[in-house]
Amino acid sequence: MSTRKNIIVLSFLFLVVFEVGAVFASDPIDDENLVLWLKLDEKIGDIAHDSSKHKNHGKLVNFDFSETSGWATRSRPGLLFDGIDDYVEVPDSKELRLDKEFTIDMWLKIISPPNSTRPILGKGSCSGPPDYAINLRAGGEVQVEIRSSTDTFIWLNMGFIPSYDWHRITITYKEKYFRMYVDGRTGSIGMSGEGRFIDGQYVKEAYTDPIKKSSKPLCIGEYRPSNATSAIHSNIMISNVTIFSRTFSHSEIIGQRESTDITLVLISFVISLLVGTLIYALGPWHLDKQKHTSPKKGS
Numbered sequence: 001m002s003t004r005k006n007i008i009v010l011s012f013l014f015l016v017v018f019e020v021g022a023v024f025a026s027d028p029i030d031d032e033n034l035v036l037w038l039k040l041d042e043k044i045g046d047i048a049h050d051s052s053k054h055k056n057h058g059k060l061v062n063f064d065f066s067e068t069s070g071w072a073t074r075s076r077p078g079l080l081f082d083g084i085d086d087y088v089e090v091p092d093s094k095e096l097r098l099d100k101e102f103t104i105d106m107w108l109k110i111i112s113p114p115n116s117t118r119p120i121l122g123k124g125s126c127s128g129p130p131d132y133a134i135n136l137r138a139g140g141e142v143q144v145e146i147r148s149s150t151d152t153f154i155w156l157n158m159g160f161i162p163s164y165d166w167h168r169i170t171i172t173y174k175e176k177y178f179r180m181y182v183d184g185r186t187g188s189i190g191m192s193g194e195g196r197f198i199d200g201q202y203v204k205e206a207y208t209d210p211i212k213k214s215s216k217p218l219c220i221g222e223y224r225p226s227n228a229t230s231a232i233h234s235n236i237m238i239s240n241v242t243i244f245s246r247t248f249s250h251s252e253i254i255g256q257r258e259s260t261d262i263t264l265v266l267i268s269f270v271i272s273l274l275v276g277t278l279i280y281a282l283g284p285w286h287l288d289k290q291k292h293t294s295p296k297k298g299s
């Protein structure tokens with residue numbers, strides 16, 4: 001077997017192993033750093049089940065289970081918030097009190113771009129300033145907010161997210177740095193705010209104080225100021241919310257973790273199988289073989 005043939009066969013085998021691995025690696029349930037995993041694909045009932053080992057199930061509050069409020073039943077699974085009073089409350093637990101390192105990863109679809117800041121997800125946002133939160137600013141700009149134990153806070157605006165379409169939002173935090181991504185990319189959708197690019201990634205230096213760790217629940221879709229009776233809500237859809245107590249690797253950030261993407265992996269596997277077969281069938285070593293055998297015929 002020629003060296004060139006060995007290289008092509010080994011490359012092909014690597015591709016197969018990589019893609020089969022991608023199928024099995026796409027399930028985060030075995031990750032010991034998984035803190036919360038709300039798939040939001042229930043389609044029935046008023047509980048958002050946590051698929052992590054911690055079982056921090058969320059309670060749906062004020063959902064009408066109509067065309068404008070509740071589980072999505074037509075297209076992609078998810079939870080639709082009416083923007084009037086719908087929210088999900090996940091009880092406080094020690095795992096949800098995030099510390100020096102974490103990743104929040106979720107899929108978001110903006111139904112109505114708000115004209116003022118609205119909540120997406122916040123630890124404690126149902127009763128005053130959150131420990132950490134993801135917000136939606138006027139026009140549909142995603143914002144991250146982190147509060148310290150001394151009640152100082154920082155925020156970073158990620159850029160405007162197009163409405164009426166699903167986008168993946170990923171926020172990582174390690175030591176004193178945020179890294180923020182939309183659809184696995186940094187800086188692709190008009191980033192703004194006070195961050196700066198480091199090694200091609202949009203980074204915000206955070207306060208060195210520890211992150212605030214209140215005993216308040218994690219709320220999705222509601223912010224209620226501590227000194228006010230009225231709360232604000234968001235007209236959005238959300239699916240596949242995960243929180244990890246570690247930062248994602250680059251491949252996890254650019255990769256996908258949806259069941260539909262396993263189909264894509266399988267399709268690309270079949271394509272690579274066909275391409276591999278074609279390369280093998282038409283490979284240049286066949287020409288080498290002809291060259292080597294022809295003198296024998298002549299002799």
Ligand SMILES: [Ca+2]
Pocket residue numbers: 062063064069082084085086
């Ligand atoms: Ca409602």
